[in-house]
Amino acid sequence: MLVAYGPDNQPVVAEDVPLEQLQHWSREHLLHCPNCRAAVHVRGGAEKRTQLHFAHQKGECAWSTEAESVRHAQGKRVLAHWLRTQFPDAAVTLEERLPEPNRIADVFMRHADGREWAIEFQCAPLDIEEWQHRHNAYRQANIIDTWIIGTNRREKQEAFIEAILSTAHEVMFLDPQVTPPRIWLRWPISRQLAQEWQNDRNSPPPNHAQPHYKPALDGWVGRTGYGATLIGSLNEVHLSKRAQLLHPTRIAMEERARLLQTMGAAALPDEKLLAAYLQHTLEEQALRQVLIPLLRAYLLDPDLLRRYNYGRGLPDVPVSRDDLARIEKAQQWLAGLSKRGFTTERIMEFRKEIPFVGPYAAFAGYVETLLALLQPVQRR
Template identity: 65%
Template sequence: MLVAYGPDQHTVIAGETPFSQLQQWSRNHQLHCPNCRGVVHIRGGAEKRTQVHFAHQKGECEWSTEAESIRHAQGKLVLAQWLRQQYPHAAISLEKRLPEPNRIADVFLEHANGQQWAIEFQCAPLDIEEWKMRHHAYRKAGIIDSWIIGNNRREKQEAFIEALLATNRELLFLDPLVSPPRIWLRWPITRQQAMERQQLPATERAAQSQNATMDGWVGRSGYGMTILGTLAEIQLDTQARLIHPTRVALEQRSTLLQAMSAATALDEQQLVTYLQPAINNTALRLFVIPLLHAYQLDPELARRYNYGRGLPGQPVRPGDQQRIEKACIWLRSLVRHGYTLEKLQLLTREFPFAGPYAAFAGYAEILLALAAQR
């Protein structure tokens, strides 16, 4: 255990109190179990290369967790510190004994408004019925339970992990033994979202892959996303749900793309919002927005001109010819701003092929191909 009562009956946390002081109290039998009030002794330390902790004489306490791993002990300390940084005004306790639901929470947090969270760091296998019992007991007591899994179980296919995923729609695996603590955040995505990701421009997909990858899922849940990062990047919202900026950006992007796919007409702001991560404001102002306005005036111009050149009995209209030539002159003129035709072609690859925006992307490709021929 990591928590004991000192000689003044105040809480003492292993690792946060000078080791020499803990040794003195231990020799004087002044350290006590917070559960059974029996005497405990200091164990571990740098010389023994193990986590500093408190221990009973073997078999003394039914609440004892003497067999916990170094990963589990270090994880509780790491998580407590992580929560203190996020919620400096909350009361945060390690190994808190809760009469209801008759549990010892690995880390317990009580907000000033009375809301209570139990953070459980699970490194050992757990029977699914046992997990359900603990989960329902916490919720019945009005406590939000949040489960974080040790990285040693990251590749395991276990029923309780799949149940946790089905309940919370997210999983966080933690390696507390490295500095900074490393995390793997996983959450399920639909088949449609997986297909949308595959249809993203190659440059955007490559940029996203630096932080997030699409992979197979634990068990039978289908597609999933995984973010590899550090614990400091994760925040908890008011319901103890996990927030990571990359995940937020990906989900916002997916929502935007779905809206664009279902749209009945082009929306300039929607297109700009979609393109801004990949195209800077100068390119948007000089190239994308003027091109969009031209397209909205006559969406069929490029197709009508291009097809007319190759159809017998349907010569190109003089007005179309003049407008295409004017458009090509404008496109070539952008080189003075640093935008060659080749660079503009790369920019058009970022245009979404979704709903009515796919036709606009085709329009841009035709015009640039025509400009390159002149």
């Protein structure tokens, strides 16, 4: 255990007190188990190359029947520090014994407004029924329980991990033994978003794309459906007011998914929605000087290129002088962009970033056709 009661019956965290002081209290039998009140002794430390901790004489305490791994002990300390950094006004304690639900929380946090959260760092196998019992007990006690899983279980398909994912719609794996602590944040995504993300991974990023265009992500398909796994460090993740695990990349991806849904249901393309959707994949200059002007031109006359039909016009309807003038003006404008560095190849890369949903699919086709019409002009 990492916490014991000291001479004044106050909690003592092993890593927060000088080793000499702990050893003195240990010799004087002044350290006690927070659960059974029996004497405990200090163990481990740098010289022994083990986590500094407290221990009973073997078999003394019913609450401490299982040996604790170094990973689990280190993980609790790392998570406690992570919480204290985010919530400086909250009381964060290690190994808090709770009368209700009658168990010891790995890390417990009590907010100033009375909200209570329990963080469980699970490194050992856990039966699904036992997890469900613990989860229900926490909720009945009005305690929000967040389960962090040791990275040693990341490649395993276990029912309790799937239950966490199904209940919380997220699960995070933690390796506390590296610096900085490393995480794998997993959450479900829609099939459409999975397909779009896969297309992004298989294509090179546009020139001058934002640095965070392609985050460290893995995909997975399980019994619960499609999902994404974001790989990063623990300090990039924070808990929301509802104890949801948040990461900037996850937030951006979920916002992108909401935009995609809205765009797919729209009647006409909207430049604000398009700019919001592409803000993380295209530089602002490409949006402002290329795609937004193209969208405005398209919205003025969406049927122009169909009527033009590569100069052939429609059956029994030749190309009008006005349409011909508009096409020539567009060709001149695109040729001018090329002189400023926005070549046909670059603009085609931009076009690939336009989502092929709803009315935006027609706009993407408009851009592609217009670029094809530019080729004769560039060969002159």
